[in-house]
Amino acid sequence: MKASDYRRQYEAQLAASSSFTDGLRAAAAPEIDAEDDIPSLLAIAADKTASEDDRQAALEQVHAATFLGQAFDGHRAEYLAALRKLITDDAPALRRLALEWLSAVKDDVAQKALAEGLKNPAKALVSAANALEFLSLDEHSAVTPLARLVLERDKDLETRVAALRTLTADPNAADLFERFMRDKDEFKEVRQISAVGLQKLNENLFQKVAQQIAVDDHDFDDIRATALNGLARSPIAEQLLSNPAVRASAKAIGEKLSSNAFSALLSRIRPGSDA
Incomplete structure (x- = not known):
């Protein structure tokens, strides 16, 4: 599918007041052309005038394309750069996805942001439980002292459970x-x-x-x-x-x-x- 066709589909769905998300997530979702579609999808994900659902659906489509291997390699740097911008986005769901996917590839920018949020809750981009979960995706991250800090400081159940699960790897x-x-x-x-x-x-x-x-x-x-x-x-x-x-x-x-x-x-x- 060409980028221009994708845009027309996107605009038509919006004009008809039907969710773009439903179109992307439907069983018959369009097959992505890595060369043509990904730049358009990333543009939608970054578009703060679009709805959060539409932006998330576009981002999820790009993430699915990361499993195309070499066909996606030409867009990988662009994709990671887009995720790094989204970690401070106003949309909570987009922040969470961006931080999770960046953490999965051991991205320094994401790890530093997550650690800073655990040390200073005023700067947190996601919940402490999510931050601990994402940092734990990298077995070499310095998550253990952060889990101890959170466990002594935070009293809600979800956070305490996440901290203890993290510490099961601490001898x-x-x-x-x-x-x-x-x-x-x-x-x-x-x-x-x-x-x-x-x-x-x-x-x-x-x-x-x-x-x-x-x-x-x-x-x-x-x-x-x-x-x-x-x-x-x-x-x-x-x-x-x-x-x-x-x-x-x-x-x-x-x-x-x-x-x-x-x-x-x-x-x-x-x-x-x-x-």
């Missing part, structure tokens, strides 16, 4: 996961993710904490269930479940929650082995 985060796993005032989701993180980083410490939580009648049943399920996945599950108090807790919690998640755990406890 020095076991003590932090232990602290949050034990904290009864913390979000349950945070405690559950912390349990997974601790077991990944320090199995022995996880076993100690999980056994203590499992037999704590003053803790939440679903948190005790998380601890027990983790113990069931331990390499020495049989040994851990030889503790009569742990066995009793497993049976009590399993009956109370009526959860299929306990099937593997309860199958390890031999009938008649109650304390």
Whole structure:
């Protein structure tokens, strides 16, 4: 499709008050000619007089074309330059897409902008959760200290969960996961993710904490269930479940929650082995 034809299609759809987005995202979306269509699509994406949906649809079409390989190579620099301009655009969805796609190719400009936003929320271009997710796309990015900073500063669930997921790759985060796993005032989701993180980083410490939580009648049943399920996945599950108090807790919690998640755990406890 020629650029002029593409523009006519675009203008006709706007004139008919039908969304350009629907046209681009429909199953029969036009096949892109890398040489002719991409400059026009990038122009639409950059056009602040167009609707956000139309701009996003055009940008997504260009992004799809990046998988054309050599056919797209002649436009790659233009595409990346367009994304860098969009990271400060007024449209939140365009900022997010631009930062995500730039982060996927380990773009320094995007990484610096994301890091700056995490350090200074007033300069944030996307949510802290998104920023951590995008920075984590590069295993060599300095995201770990930023995740720790956010975790201590931000109190909303989404951000705390994102920070903890980031820190599961930090071999020095076991003590932090232990602290949050034990904290009864913390979000349950945070405690559950912390349990997974601790077991990944320090199995022995996880076993100690999980056994203590499992037999704590003053803790939440679903948190005790998380601890027990983790113990069931331990390499020495049989040994851990030889503790009569742990066995009793497993049976009590399993009956109370009526959860299929306990099937593997309860199958390890031999009938008649109650304390």
